Amino acid sequence: MQREDLGSLVGRITRRLILAEEPLLSRHELSMWEYGVLTHLAKEPAANQLALATAIGYDKSRLIALLDGLARDGLVVREQDPTDRRNRQVRLTPAGESRLAAVRAEIHAMEDELLAGLSAADRRALIRMLTDLANG
Amino acid sequence: MQREDLGSLVGRITRRLILAEEPLLSRHELSMWEYGVLTHLAKEPAANQLALATAIGYDKSRLIALLDGLARDGLVVREQDPTDRRNRQVRLTPAGESRLAAVRAEIHAMEDELLAGLSAADRRALIRMLTDLANG
DNA sequence: GCTGATCATATGCAACTGCGTATCATTGTC
DNA sequence: GACAATGATACGCAGTTGCATATGATCAGC
Numbered sequence: 001m002q003r004e005d006l007g008s009l010v011g012r013i014t015r016r017l018i019l020a021e022e023p024l025l026s027r028h029e030l031s032m033w034e035y036g037v038l039t040h041l042a043k044e045p046a047a048n049q050l051a052l053a054t055a056i057g058y059d060k061s062r063l064i065a066l067l068d069g070l071a072r073d074g075l076v077v078r079e080q081d082p083t084d085r086r087n088r089q090v091r092l093t094p095a096g097e098s099r100l101a102a103v104r105a106e107i108h109a110m111e112d113e114l115l116a117g118l119s120a121a122d123r124r125a126l127i128r129m130l131t132d133l134a135n136g
Numbered sequence: 137m138q139r140e141d142l143g144s145l146v147g148r149i150t151r152r153l154i155l156a157e158e159p160l161l162s163r164h165e166l167s168m169w170e171y172g173v174l175t176h177l178a179k180e181p182a183a184n185q186l187a188l189a190t191a192i193g194y195d196k197s198r199l200i201a202l203l204d205g206l207a208r209d210g211l212v213v214r215e216q217d218p219t220d221r222r223n224r225q226v227r228l229t230p231a232g233e234s235r236l237a238a239v240r241a242e243i244h245a246m247e248d249e250l251l252a253g254l255s256a257a258d259r260r261a262l263i264r265m266l267t268d269l270a271n272g
Numbered sequence: 273g274c275t276g277a278t279c280a281t282a283t284g285c286a287a288c289t290g291c292g293t294a295t296c297a298t299t300g301t302c
Numbered sequence: 303g304a305c306a307a308t309g310a311t312a313c314g315c316a317g318t319t320g321c322a323t324a325t326g327a328t329c330a331g332c
Contacts, residue, residue: 013270
């Protein structure tokens with residue numbers, strides 16, 4: 001058979017993932033982008049909002065409303081950077097952490113199911129290779 | 137380190153691929169979706185336009201204008217299905233095939249570069265696993 | 273031949289996207 | 303202290319998306 005494009009493969013996988021994640025996320029009242037923000041903040045608090053936007057590949061002008069919503073729900077807080085008052089540092093609240101932990105557990109369970117056909121070694125290899133590709 | 141979501145990994149890879157593919161495609165005056173249509177038609181001509189739309193995950197009402205453009209450029213033809221005249225079978229023209237071949241060669245070269253860090257065995261394993269995941 | 277289903281096509285809509293641009297506060301430099 | 307640079311915020315715009323819906327042609331079953 002003709003070799004299939006990497007882009008096509010990845011695209012089909014993306015569609016499957018979105019299909020599987022959307023119901024989990026909406027049950028916890030989170031959009032895909034909100035989940036992305038929470039996930040990124042769990043890794044490291046954002047020094048400022050521009051850095052957060054570029055890190056997750058989202059539009060900086062759009063991020064504002066997204067953070068407004070998350071802050072209103074008490075999942076994140078914006079705090080002035082004492083060393084540079086132009087910056088708003090963004091970090092998870094305890095409520096944000098627990099909301100994220102709940103969704104994330106379900107998403108990981110879903111992923112495990114998706115990868116159930118692979119051996120443990122294959123799975124490790126896959127994650128390693130994907131990580132390398134993602135990080136360029 | 138905390139385990140990273142599959143969705144996040146795939147998302148970052150997708151962004152990289154789009155960034156790398158867009159200039160190649162636009163040099164051949166093709167959009168991402170048009171390339172997707174041509175690629176799919178190369179695998180198998182479409183029995184009708186609805187089937188084509190769902191196969192590539194595109195909106196059926198939007199596909200019409202896309203096919204109009206491709207047909208205007210002589211890359212595809214729509215033909216009445218002799219067995220069911222409601223259907224328009226869509227297939228590549230020779231011009232469509234050669235245009236696709238030209239772009240595809242560049243895209244494959246780009247992908248090879250992207251995967252250059254992997255051994256041949258790793259690469260085969262990766263493609264196999266991605267294909268399995270994509271096909272569910 | 274009538275009827276319901278299927279397909280191509282067309283259109284409208286609300287939401288989202290990326291992009292540019294403007295404003296204002298704050299910073300660091302000269 | 304004046305000034306350029308940076309960051310948060312706000313707004314508009316044009317393009318894209320998914321979704322619903324309508325119409326007309328054709329088909330298959332009765």
